[in-house]
Amino acid sequence: MTQHLSGSNEPLDGMSKRFEVLYEDNHLLGIVKPVNIPVQEDATGDPDLLNLLKEDVKERFNKPGNVYMGLVHRLDRPVGGAMIFAKTSKAASRLSECVRTHSFHKVYLTVVHGKPPASHGRLTDTLLKDAKSNTVTVVRKGTPGGKEAILDYTVLGSAEGYSLLKIDLLTGRSHQIRVQLSSIGCPLYGDQKYGASVNRPGQQIALWSALVGFPHPVTKEEVELISLPPQTHPWDLWSKELQKKAIR
Template sequence: MPELEVICEDGPLLGVNKPSGLIAQGAPEGVVSLPDMVRDYLKKKYNKPGNVYLGIPHRLDRPVSGVTVFSRNSKCAARLSEQFAKRTVEKTYLAILESIPEKSSGRLENWIYRIPNESRVVIRDADSPGAKIARLRYRVLETSKKRALVEVDLETGRMHQIRVQFANIGCPVYADTKYGANSSMNDPNAIALHAFRMKLKHPVRYDDVIIEAPIPRSWNSLGF
């Protein structure tokens, strides 16, 4: 089991660097999840017996790594959840793509539809029932061995939108076989998508807080 990497602890606000492959919420019995690790950390640090409250205002998909925030009390958890619901949290991702995009920077806009009873989305026409708009901006930071390292700023927060939108232009996220990638990583539950930076309002002081998570060491072997 990986060691918990705490990257921000500011009053009730806690930020950690989630490893790829670790379940962020709702793990089956006997499987360790990220909240389990955070609760264990809080128990030990603050010498708290019994159950420890942990607010979970958002989550990352299992194969994704990076910034994940929690709250140590319910009032602040509600304030953080409201920011995510209103989409005022600014999120920047880094991704390694299997192919290099034709344009070094750009904006992707698609209508995506979540397939019922499946953890997967597809791109549909704008007038398709249930389809929702997905927008992002990207820029290529580096290229290596026909791969590209891109920085992605989300304008919407749709399920799997980075993964399906880049796959749609022929540049799937490295190791993301669910969306057409041909590559793989050492961990079959990992893909090369990382929540690098998050900017939000502190739930008590209301000033801006920026949290950044170092990229996974495994990316070094991919040329980045």
């Protein structure tokens, strides 16, 4: 088992300080995604992570021409944390297969308003996305265009009207965690889209990609990238030790 903890590695080969490197070899690049940067180009035209990483690799390794960087999974723009990118098309293809066969493991930490009805449980819903408004809703099973969404949650602690949850994501639907938790009366802290009635404009959404695990596409060794959220409110209501222990 290979584990890489956020903050435990120095930047590699003069890596730009824009990104914290969790793992890098000839096949993969694992980083901590900064919040509020889109993963890929969107309608805003703002700098996106995929192109920024291509530029960084091109500069560090003095590569001529275009640099390949494969997007294997996504995080919403306001969400930060561990992400893995493929530096070759073969690695991208094999990691995408891991996603399809559910051997690609994703764990999130989130802070929600209130407390779920049970200390742990599974949420299974059908979600329907409206591309025009970029919103997702829970709909009846069998609704045309609806997709099944499944996650497991564990309540790690509660304080000041909030709860810290560990989320094991079993499907990768758009806005899944945000929509499913809001649907049970526990919208995410700072989520303006699915919790506007209890959040204030300007609050940073409290959702973090804490662990990404997968078999290495070449060596087959199990790799885990681990990142903990910043110790700012509301994350600082719980210790880093609790958060670290929960995701391992």
